[in-house]
Amino acid sequence: MASDYSANIIKVALDIPVPALFDYLAKEADIGDIGARAIVPFGAKKLTGVVLGISENTDIPVERLKSAEFVFRDIPPLSGKLLDLFRFCSAYYHQPIGQVVLNALPARLKAQRPVEIKRPRHFSLTEAGQHANVRGRQMKSLIDRLNESSGLSEAEIRKTYPAQALKKLLSLGLVDEIPGKALPLSISPSPQLTLEQAHAVARILDEKGKFQPWLLYGITGSGKTEVYLQVIARILEAGQQVLFLVPEINLTPHLENLFAARFPNTGIVSLHSGLSDTERLQGWLMAQSGEAGIVLGTRLAVFTPLPNPGLIIVDEEHDASFKQQEGLRYSARDVAVFRAKQEAVPVVLGSATPSLESYRSAKTGRYGLLELRHRAIQSASLPRVRYIDLRQEKRKSGLSEKLIAAISVRLNRGEQSMVFLNRRGYSPAMICRACSWTPSCPRCTSRLVLHLKLGRLRCHYCGFVEKIPPACPECGNLDLKPVGHGTQRIESELGSLFPDARILRIDRDSIRKKHDWLGMLDKIRSGDADILIGTQLLAKGHDFPNLTLVGILNSDASLFSSDFRASERLFALLTQVSGRAGRAGSPGEVLIQTEYKDHPLYRALEHHDFDAIAAMLLDERSAAGFPPYVHQALIRAEAPALDKAMDFLEKIRSAASKIAQGVTIFDPAAASMIRLGNMERAHILFQSASRIRLQNFLDELLSNLDPAASRAVKWHIDVDPLEF
Ligand code: ADP
Ligand code: ZN
Ligand code: ZN
Numbered sequence: 001m002a003s004d005y006s007a008n009i010i011k012v013a014l015d016i017p018v019p020a021l022f023d024y025l026a027k028e029a030d031i032g033d034i035g036a037r038a039i040v041p042f043g044a045k046k047l048t049g050v051v052l053g054i055s056e057n058t059d060i061p062v063e064r065l066k067s068a069e070f071v072f073r074d075i076p077p078l079s080g081k082l083l084d085l086f087r088f089c090s091a092y093y094h095q096p097i098g099q100v101v102l103n104a105l106p107a108r109l110k111a112q113r114p115v116e117i118k119r120p121r122h123f124s125l126t127e128a129g130q131h132a133n134v135r136g137r138q139m140k141s142l143i144d145r146l147n148e149s150s151g152l153s154e155a156e157i158r159k160t161y162p163a164q165a166l167k168k169l170l171s172l173g174l175v176d177e178i179p180g181k182a183l184p185l186s187i188s189p190s191p192q193l194t195l196e197q198a199h200a201v202a203r204i205l206d207e208k209g210k211f212q213p214w215l216l217y218g219i220t221g222s223g224k225t226e227v228y229l230q231v232i233a234r235i236l237e238a239g240q241q242v243l244f245l246v247p248e249i250n251l252t253p254h255l256e257n258l259f260a261a262r263f264p265n266t267g268i269v270s271l272h273s274g275l276s277d278t279e280r281l282q283g284w285l286m287a288q289s290g291e292a293g294i295v296l297g298t299r300l301a302v303f304t305p306l307p308n309p310g311l312i313i314v315d316e317e318h319d320a321s322f323k324q325q326e327g328l329r330y331s332a333r334d335v336a337v338f339r340a341k342q343e344a345v346p347v348v349l350g351s352a353t354p355s356l357e358s359y360r361s362a363k364t365g366r367y368g369l370l371e372l373r374h375r376a377i378q379s380a381s382l383p384r385v386r387y388i389d390l391r392q393e394k395r396k397s398g399l400s401e402k403l404i405a406a407i408s409v410r411l412n413r414g415e416q417s418m419v420f421l422n423r424r425g426y427s428p429a430m431i432c433r434a435c436s437w438t439p440s441c442p443r444c445t446s447r448l449v450l451h452l453k454l455g456r457l458r459c460h461y462c463g464f465v466e467k468i469p470p471a472c473p474e475c476g477n478l479d480l481k482p483v484g485h486g487t488q489r490i491e492s493e494l495g496s497l498f499p500d501a502r503i504l505r506i507d508r509d510s511i512r513k514k515h516d517w518l519g520m521l522d523k524i525r526s527g528d529a530d531i532l533i534g535t536q537l538l539a540k541g542h543d544f545p546n547l548t549l550v551g552i553l554n555s556d557a558s559l560f561s562s563d564f565r566a567s568e569r570l571f572a573l574l575t576q577v578s579g580r581a582g583r584a585g586s587p588g589e590v591l592i593q594t595e596y597k598d599h600p601l602y603r604a605l606e607h608h609d610f611d612a613i614a615a616m617l618l619d620e621r622s623a624a625g626f627p628p629y630v631h632q633a634l635i636r637a638e639a640p641a642l643d644k645a646m647d648f649l650e651k652i653r654s655a656a657s658k659i660a661q662g663v664t665i666f667d668p669a670a671a672s673m674i675r676l677g678n679m680e681r682a683h684i685l686f687q688s689a690s691r692i693r694l695q696n697f698l699d700e701l702l703s704n705l706d707p708a709a710s711r712a713v714k715w716h717i718d719v720d721p722l723e724f
Contacts, residue, residue, distance in 0.1 A: 010068060011053035012040055013098035015110075019090075021097065022049070023058040024068040030054065035077030037105075039069040039112050048110050050101050052083060074114035075285060082305050085339055094698055094717045095328045103328050104303035108281040117285050120267065122178040123166065124151035129174030138165040146175065150265070151183045183265035185293075187233050190226070190262065197223050200370040201230045204346055207368070208234070208310070211341045215317075215362035216350040218372030219382065219608065220579025224350045225255075226376065228313055229262055231348070236266060236293050240310025243339075244296045245332055247319035248540055249274050250517050252296055259294050271297035271304060299324060299332030302339065312340045316540065317349035317358055318572050320722050329718045333358075352579065352610070353572035356621065357628040359614050383550070383581040383588030385606045387597035395593075397493040403551045403591050404497060410549045411501055411530055417549040418532040419490055420539070420577050430457065430468065434477035439469070444675040450482050452489065462677035487533050490553070494531055506534040539576040550581045552592045559599055563672075563724065564626050567601055571613050574605055627720075630664075630687040631694050634724070637715040642670060642680035648713045649684045656686065656701055663688040663697045672724060679714070683724065 010029050011021040024040045026033075029051070036051050046069060058065060078101075086104065090097040108115055125132075125146045134140055142161050146152060157166055169175040193201060196218075204214055204227075218224045232242050246252060249272040256270045269283040269292040286292040288305040295304050299322050314322070314333050322332040333349065340347035349358050349367070362369040375381065393400040399419075410417045429447050431438050439448045441459040448457035450468070458465050471478045482489060491505045506520055523529050527546050532538060558570040574592070582588020594602065604613040622629050635652055637645040649668035656665050664687050671681040688694040698717070 009055045009058045009065075010038060010051045010071070011055060012038055012049040012068070013052050013101045014040070014042060014047050014049040015098055015102035016042070016047075017096055017099065019096040021052055023055075023060050023065065025065050026068040026071055029068070029071050033071050033073075033077065035079065035083060037072040037109060039072075041066050041069065046112065048102075048112055049098065050078065050105075052097070052101075072114060075109075075117060076288065079305060079307065081342060082303070085303065085335070085342060088338060088342075089328065089330055089335060092695070093328055093330055093719050094702060100328055104300070106280045106284045107277045109284075115281060115285075117289075118282055119289075120286070120291065121154045122151045122183055123154065123157065123170075123175050124149075124178050126174055126176045129169065129176075132172075132174045134169075134172070134174070136165070136168075138162060139169055142166070142169065143174065150186070151178050153183075185236055186263065186265040187236075188262050188264065190230060190233075193226065193230065194223065194372075194374065194376055196372045196374060197227050197230075197376065200227050200372065203368065203370060204231050204348060205234055207346055208238075209344070210346070211344050212346045213337055213340065213361070213367040214346060214348045214370055215354055215358050215367045216348050216370045216372070217354055217359070217362065218350070218352060218370075219375065220352045220576065221375040221377070221382075222352075222372035223376030224315070224372065225258070227370075227372070228315070228348070228350070229258070231311065232259075232294065232313075233263070235310040236263060238310055240308050240345075241287070241290065241292065241306045242294045243301065243304065243306060243309060243312045243336070244294060245302060245312070245314045245322070245336060246296070246298060247316050247321040248537075249298055250537060251315075251540060252298070253518055254521070255296055259296065263293065266293040267291045268294045268296065271295065271301040273298065273300075299330075302332040302335045306343075309343050309345055311345055312336050312343075312347040314347065314349045316351055318351045318353055318355040318568075319540075320569070323720075323722050325723065329716070329721070331720055334720065351572075353575045354610075354614075356568055356614060356618060360618060360628045381582070381587055382608050383578050383590045385578060385590045385592065385608075387602060387606075388591055388593045389597050390593055390595045393593075396497075397489060398553055399490070399493060399497075399551075400593055403593065406549055406551070406589065406591055407494075407498070407531065411498060413548075414527075415549070416524070416527070416530060416532065416544065416547040417551065418534065418538065418544075418547055418577075418580060419494070419551045419553065421487055421490065421533070421535055421553050430480055430482055432472040432475065432477050433479050433481055435472060435475040437472050437474040439466075441675075443678050444673060452482065452492075487535060491533050494533070498531065501530040502528065503531045503533065504529040506532060506538050536573065538580070539573055544580055547580055548582050548588050550577055550588070550590045552577060552590065555592060556594050556596060559596060559601065564621070564624070565722065567613075568617055571601055571605065571610070575608075575610065578605070625664075625687070630689050631691045632685060632687045632719075632721060633694060633698055634683050634685050634718040634721040635715060636671070636681060636683040636718060637713045638676070638679040638681040639713040640679060642674060642682060645680060645682040645713055646670075648709055648715065649682055651706065651709050652684055652701070655704060655706075656684075656697075659697060659700050660686075661697070662690060662693045685724075 008025060008027050008029060009023050010026045011023055014022055031054055033051050037048055038051050039046055039048055086100045090100045138161055142165050216224055235242050252270050252272050259268050267286055269286050271283050287295045290307045314336050317333050324330050337347050361367040388400045388402045393402060407417045429438050430450050439457050441448055441464050443464050444459055444462050448459055451458055455468055456465050457468055472480060487505050487507045491503060494503055524544050558566045578590045581590055600616060601613055637648045639645040646668050653665060666685040668682055668684045671683055674680050
């Protein structure tokens with residue numbers, strides 16, 4: 001009976017690599033179910049999807065139209081704005097809409113059962129409670145605590161008091177649950193802003209309530225965080241929400257504490273990969289209901305529902321971790337800017353070393369430019385950067401005598417030192433001194449990385465592991481020596497040089513869990529470590545008050561990289577690492593071991609002159625026709641044999657050349673690492689000075705793709721790629 005179907009066809013987004021919605025019959029569904037989850041049959045399986053539309057019509061023949069199993073009404077549906085954001089990402093990154101939508105949902109919402117919303121509860125004293133005289137130490141103390149505050153959350157109470165204490169006071173009518181959701185906003189005292197900070201805060205607030213992108217370009221230690229905090233305070237006062245994105249999960253606990261201390265009554269949700277499914281779900285729901293005033297998270301948090309956003313902040317905006325490198329290859333920073341536009345709110349991108357993309361946008365006036373050129377604490381000056389010329393200095397396991405002497409001076413003064421290893425484009429390996437053989441991965445073309453402690457060689461790209469061979473497989477030589485200097489080798493070398501020093505190694509291997517990391521941070525801050533050895537992890541945004549020396553090893557490797565972004569990244573990294581030294585009163589020193597001490601990048605670093613290096617790099621990029629002067633997209637293909645991947649890309653090229661107006665098409669090329677996990681990889685690059693041209697070109701190219709050819713290989717598209 002056809003009439004049964006009227007207005008009851010739901011169009012569902014599913015996590016299927018097909019750029020389409022799927023139609024199902026759903027009798028009771030109505031327009032209010034757009035944005036709700038639904039369980040639908042798909043082949044032999046049942047899938048959870050999201051309803052994106054409702055209609056009376058479908059192109060599916062009636063006899064093939066299946067019924068949806070269930071439409072969820074356990075939580076409010078996704079808002080129209082959020083669905084628009086997904087549609088934008090689907091179009092811009094050329095990913096099927098269903099995969100975009102499902103990628104953004106917490107795992108529990110993709111499961112096939114309803115979820116329960118757990119509202120955080122808050123309590124305060126009743127009229128009677130304010131004058132009550134109770135027995136029992138616990139209850140007395142709780143009443144005192146409640147008397148001092150305008151209310152406490154259940155979680156806060158349960159930290160100190162047993163469940164019965166609260167229960168008893170409730171039953172006595174001395175305590176009551178605060179109706180509604182939130183406690184009144186409370187803002188703890190904040191420091192007097194510097195002139196530069198005050199200026200930045202005022203300018204952002206002047207443009208509150210409309211779309212305005214800002215680049216907050218402030219040297220390390222200039223107090224960008226305080227600028228954020230004071231702007232956030234005004235947004236919270238206006239009853240709006242703040243979305244705060246950071247590149248690294250390790251930065252969230254520190255900021256979470258900072259926010260909680262400044263805004264004790266504000267709901268703060270921290271969303272990152274370290275959460276359990278339930279924690280992530282409840283945080284997401286608090287954001288969706290508006291109970292969370294601040295949503296803090298790594299890149300995926302850019303898709304968090306926010307009914308009432310007032311501000312988006314992207315801290316360390318230059319960081320490559322904002323770009324997802326698989327599946328939906330989105331840049332959370334760029335999506336944040338789009339979202340701010342959609343929501344008509346300001347977005348603040350903060351960095352000491354902005355991406356050249358954002359820097360140029362600020363210089364050309366597309367973004368507002370806010371500069372902090374001085375450190376916030378008067379007595380803290382920028383560290384002195386000096387170079388140790390490796391062409392003249394003797395080295396011991398990678399450490400020059402000058403660096404060792406400098407560490408020794410710090411040890412005698414009771415100050416901290418850090419030895420920083422640049423891991424990009426560099427890794428410790430093994431070499432045969434007789435024939436120069438080095439072990440490489442049998443599955444990739446990459447060199448294997450040596451892990452001495454484990455006695456293993458490991459491939460950092462495909463995960464291959466093998467034992468260190470007892471002798472050279474080429475010439476039989478027994479004298480296999482490590483080359484390069486991994487964190488573990490430096491650790492053992494420093495250990496034998498300074499047997500009494502407390503040495504702390506910080507890398508991905510030594511901090512598997514969030515807890516280890518917090519413990520280590522505490523150790524560093526409280527002065528329980530003398531020498532820190534670390535990689536990228538140590539560079540980002542942490543305050544180490546007692547650190548006065550930073551030694552940098554292996555940074556030369558990035559100077560001559562084939563990756564056109566290597567210099568930009570090296571400068572950002574070295575600036576950040578240098579910024580760790582000498583923050584609170586004691587001047588810092590940075591010693592860089594190099595064979596190229598006169599390189600312009602090192603010269604600029606010595607003078608803390610990001611503008612100089614940015615100008616130089618932008619000139620290079622402009623001359624070479626690289627981003628930010630052009631926009632790029634990459635199609636990558638992989639197959640068991642390179643030929644196959646290249647064949648596919650050749651087909652793409654010939655199709656592309658027919659429609660390429662204002663778009664440059666490059667030759668298909670093997671990837672810099674050809675073999676990865678038993679597959680061989682290649683790519684083809686497209687670029688255009690016009691983003692819209694490039695987008696239109698990609699639309700046309702992909703819609704005309706030969707389906708047979710595209711099934712022969714594994715391939716994907718990467719818009720605004722960062723890796724080649
Ligand atoms: P950035 O993020 O720009 O590198 P931070 O926000 O970490 O800098 O600030 C550096 C230090 O300066 C921190 O210890 C911070 O508490 C302090 N600070 C920031 N602003 C002020 C201010 N207005 N008055 C006093 N101290 C400040
Ligand atoms: Zn050999
Ligand atoms: Zn490998």
